[in-house]
Amino acid sequence: MASFQKARPAVTFASCCQSWPLGRDWLPAYHWRENFFKDLAAGLTLGSVLFAQSLAHAALCKVSLITGPYSCLAPPLLYAVFGTCVQASVGTGGLVSLLTGEQLAGFGDEEQRTHAGAIFTLLVGLMIGAMGVFQLAFLVRFLSKPALSGFITASALLIMLSQVKPALGIPKSDVGGIMTILLTHPKEMDDLNPATVVFSCGCFAFLQLMKSLKSLSRALKILSEFKEVLLLIISALLASRIAEPCGIAIIGSVPSGFPDLRWPLQTSDDFQLARELAPGAAMVALVTFLSSFAAAKKFALKAGYQVVAINELLGLGAANLAGALCGGVPTQIGLSRMGIASSIGVASQLGANVMVAAVVAFILLLLSPYIYFVPRCALNIIIILGASSLTEFNHAYWLWSLRSTKTRQRTYIMDFLVWWVAFLFTLILGALKGILGAVVVSLVLIVYQVADPPITRLGFCECRGRWLSVKEREDTAQRPGILAVRPEGPLFYANMERLEEWLNEMEISANAAGTPVKAIVLSAAAVGFVDTSALEALVVLMDAYQKRHIALLVAHASGQPRQILNHTLGDVLPAGSLTTPWTVEECVQYLLAQQKAEFEQAALLETHVKLQAGDPSAPLSPLVMRGSQTQVRVPSMQSFPVDSDRESEGMPSPRSDSGWHIRPLQSSVQFASGADLASQK
Numbered sequence: 001m002a003s004f005q006k007a008r009p010a011v012t013f014a015s016c017c018q019s020w021p022l023g024r025d026w027l028p029a030y031h032w033r034e035n036f037f038k039d040l041a042a043g044l045t046l047g048s049v050l051f052a053q054s055l056a057h058a059a060l061c062k063v064s065l066i067t068g069p070y071s072c073l074a075p076p077l078l079y080a081v082f083g084t085c086v087q088a089s090v091g092t093g094g095l096v097s098l099l100t101g102e103q104l105a106g107f108g109d110e111e112q113r114t115h116a117g118a119i120f121t122l123l124v125g126l127m128i129g130a131m132g133v134f135q136l137a138f139l140v141r142f143l144s145k146p147a148l149s150g151f152i153t154a155s156a157l158l159i160m161l162s163q164v165k166p167a168l169g170i171p172k173s174d175v176g177g178i179m180t181i182l183l184t185h186p187k188e189m190d191d192l193n194p195a196t197v198v199f200s201c202g203c204f205a206f207l208q209l210m211k212s213l214k215s216l217s218r219a220l221k222i223l224s225e226f227k228e229v230l231l232l233i234i235s236a237l238l239a240s241r242i243a244e245p246c247g248i249a250i251i252g253s254v255p256s257g258f259p260d261l262r263w264p265l266q267t268s269d270d271f272q273l274a275r276e277l278a279p280g281a282a283m284v285a286l287v288t289f290l291s292s293f294a295a296a297k298k299f300a301l302k303a304g305y306q307v308v309a310i311n312e313l314l315g316l317g318a319a320n321l322a323g324a325l326c327g328g329v330p331t332q333i334g335l336s337r338m339g340i341a342s343s344i345g346v347a348s349q350l351g352a353n354v355m356v357a358a359v360v361a362f363i364l365l366l367l368s369p370y371i372y373f374v375p376r377c378a379l380n381i382i383i384i385l386g387a388s389s390l391t392e393f394n395h396a397y398w399l400w401s402l403r404s405t406k407t408r409q410r411t412y413i414m415d416f417l418v419w420w421v422a423f424l425f426t427l428i429l430g431a432l433k434g435i436l437g438a439v440v441v442s443l444v445l446i447v448y449q450v451a452d453p454p455i456t457r458l459g460f461c462e463c464r465g466r467w468l469s470v471k472e473r474e475d476t477a478q479r480p481g482i483l484a485v486r487p488e489g490p491l492f493y494a495n496m497e498r499l500e501e502w503l504n505e506m507e508i509s510a511n512a513a514g515t516p517v518k519a520i521v522l523s524a525a526a527v528g529f530v531d532t533s534a535l536e537a538l539v540v541l542m543d544a545y546q547k548r549h550i551a552l553l554v555a556h557a558s559g560q561p562r563q564i565l566n567h568t569l570g571d572v573l574p575a576g577s578l579t580t581p582w583t584v585e586e587c588v589q590y591l592l593a594q595q596k597a598e599f600e601q602a603a604l605l606e607t608h609v610k611l612q613a614g615d616p617s618a619p620l621s622p623l624v625m626r627g628s629q630t631q632v633r634v635p636s637m638q639s640f641p642v643d644s645d646r647e648s649e650g651m652p653s654p655r656s657d658s659g660w661h662i663r664p665l666q667s668s669v670q671f672a673s674g675a676d677l678a679s680q681k
Contacts, residue, residue: 027350035347042346043355045225046337050091050356051363052228053334053386055251055371056379057092060159061100061329063114066254068092071121071328072360073258075319076353082315084307085296089337089352090319094387095152096288096332098159099431103280114327118264119274121331122324123281128289129317137309140290144445146415147438148290149395150422155431156390159383167200167380169193169249195246196377199235203381206231211385225340228382232374240373249376256368258361259326283435284330292316292333299338336389395419410454418445453489455502458523458584467523467584480515482591483507484584486523491561493533500541507550518550521587525556530564538565542572551594553577553587 054068072091079090104113170192210227213220243250293312300307323331346352396419402412421441426434458467459476470476510517542552566578
C-alpha cells in the first residue's frame with residue numbers, strides 16, 4: 001500500500017510571486033535520470049490525444065476549431081505552477097464544453113461565438129481564482145454526490161445526442177437536435193448523408209476495436225492510448241480521396257502558429273456581454289472545480305498523496321485566465337487523460353502538463369496544414385465515445401441497493417431521488433438549468449436533514465455490553481422505564497421542536513403500553529453542535545420532566561455541546577457527568593443506584609414509623625440501627641423511581657467521582673437509639 005506523502009501547503013498569489021520559478025517545489029527535486037523518459041513518453045501521448053480531443057471539444061463549444069488547441073497552450077503551464085496533482089492533465093473537457101456551448105449558442109456567427117467564448121473563459125478563471133484567494137472551496141460541498149452524479153450522467157447523454165445529428169451528415173437547421181427531429185420532424189432524416197453515416201460507423205468501430213486491444217498486450221495497450229490520434233490520421237488519409245465526391249464534411253484550413261495574446265474585455269459592449277454571461281460562468285466555474293477536484297482526489301488517493309483544494313482552485317483559475325488571453329475556451333482536468341497518464345506512469349507535472357503544452361505547440365507550428373482533410377464526423381464520434389465514459393448509472397443502482405438497509409434508510413432513498421431529480425432536470429431543461437436544479441435540490445436536502453434529523457432509539461446489547469440502535473441490532477433489550485435516544489445530528493432552533501415531539505410520542509406510547517417512562521437518557525454522540533435556542537428548549541424540557549418526576553440525563557457529550565451544556569446545566573445534571581462525559585450505560589447504572597437508594601430510604605422511614613408506633617413486627621435492620629442518624633447513599637440530584645431487574649444485584653456507582661456521595665439523612669423525626677429499642681422490646 002502506498003504511503004501518504006505530506007500535502008503541499010496552500011499558497012496565495014503573493015507567496016507564489018516570491019518563489020515564481022516554474023514548478024516551485026517539484027522541479028528542484030526532480031530526478032532527471034529516473035523520471036525524464038517516463039514524462040517524455042507521457043507528454044507525447046497526452047499532447048497528441050489532447051490536440052485531437054480539443055478540436056472535438058471546440059466543435060462542442062460552437063466556436064472556431066482552432067480555439068481548442070489554443071486553449072491547451074498556456075493553461076497546462078499555469079497549472080504546473082499552482083497544481084498539486086501529479087497525474088492531472090489540464091485541457092478542454094466534454095462536460096465543460098457542453099455547458100459553454102449552451103451559453104454561446106445564442107450568438108450569431110462563429111466569429112462572435114469565439115470572441116464571446118474568450119470573455120466567458122475569462123469570467124470562469126476569475127471566479128475560480130477568487131474562490132482560491134478567499135478560500136471558498138467549502139462552497140462546492142453544497143452540491144451532493146448524488147446530485148452531481150445525476151447531472152454528469154444526463155450531461156453525458158446530452159453531449160452524445162448533440163453529436164448524433166452531425167455524425168449522420170444531417171445539414172444544420174433550426175429544427176433542433178436528433179430527438180426533436182425524431183419526434184417532431186422525422187422527414188429531416190431524409191437529408192442524412194449515407195457516406196457520412198458509413199464513415200461515422202467505421203470511426204466508431206475503429207475506436208471500439210482499439211479500446212478492446214488494451215487487454216491483449218502491453219504494446220497494444222500503449223497503441224490504444226493513441227486511438228484518437230490514429231483515427232484522425234487514418235480518416236484524413238481516406239477523406240482526402242473520398243470526401244469531396246461523397247459530400248463528407250471536413251475541417252478545412254486552420255491557421256498555423258500561435259494565437260495573439262489579447263485581453264478579451266476591450267469595449268463597453270464587451271463589458272455588457274460579460275454581465276450577460278456571468279450567471280452561466282458561475283455555474284461552469286462550479287462544475288469545473290467539482291469535476292476536476294473529484295478526479296484529482298481519486299488519482300491522488302491511488303498514488304498515495306494528497307491534493308490541496310486551494311491550490312487546485314488557484315491552478316485552475318490561473319489556467320483559465322491564461323486561456324482567455326489566448327482566446328480559448330474553459331479548461332479542466334480531464335478524467336480520461338488522467339487515466340492515460342496514470343497507466344503510462346507519469347512522474348511529475350513535467351510530463352502531465354509542461355510537455356503536453358510543448359507537443360500541442362509543435363503541432364500548431366508545423367502540422368496544422370495536415371488537419372485540413374480531417375472529417376468532422378470523426379470528431380463527433382470521438383466526443384460520443386468520450387462522453388459515454390462519463391455516465392454513472394451504476395451510482396444510481398448502488399443508491400437503490402442501499403434502500404434495504406436497516407439504518408438510515410430514509411437518507412439512502414432521498415439520495416436516490418436526488419440523483420433522478422438532477423438527472424431529469426438536466427436532461428429535460430438543459431445542462432445549465434440542470435446544475436441549478438441540482439444545487440437547489442442539494443440545499444433543500446441539507447435543510448431537510450438538519451431540520452428533521454433521524455432519531456434513533458437505543459437498546460442494550462448484552463453480547464457487546466453497549467447501547468445500540470434497536471433497528472440495527474435485533475438482540476438489544478430495553479430497560480423498563482428508561483428511554484435511551486440518540487439524535488443523529490446537531491440540535492438547533494430548526495429541529496429542537498421535532499425532538500420534543502418525538503419524545504412526547506414515545507412517552508404517550510409507553511404510557512399506553514403500561515410501561516411509563518420514568519427516565520430519559522439523551523445520547524449526544526452524534527450531536528456536533530447545540531445552539532442557544534436548543535439549549536433553552538432543553539432547560540424548559542428538563543423542568544417539565546422534573547415536574548412529572550421523569551429524570552433526564554445526557555451521555556456522550558463532547559466538544560461544543562459538552563461545554564455549553566456543562567455551563568448551563570452543570571448544576572442540574574449529576575456532578576461529573578459532563579466534565580468527564582458518561583456513557584449511556586453509566587447513566588443507566590446511575591439511575592439504578594439512585595432507585596436502590598430510594599428503596600432503602602423508603603424502607604428506613606417505614607421502619608422508623610413502625611418503631612415509634614410500638615409495632616413489634618418492625619425489623620431491627622443493621623441499616624436502621626446506627627444511632628440517632630443513619631448513613632444512606634443519596635444522589636446529588638432529585639430522585640426519580642426507575643423500574644429495573646438489576647437493582648437487587650447491588651450495582652456500584654458508575655465512577656468513584658460520579659457526583660453522588662455518602663451523607664447523613666436529614667429528618668425532623670428523632671430516631672430511637674439501640675438501647676431504647678431494646679428496652680421497648
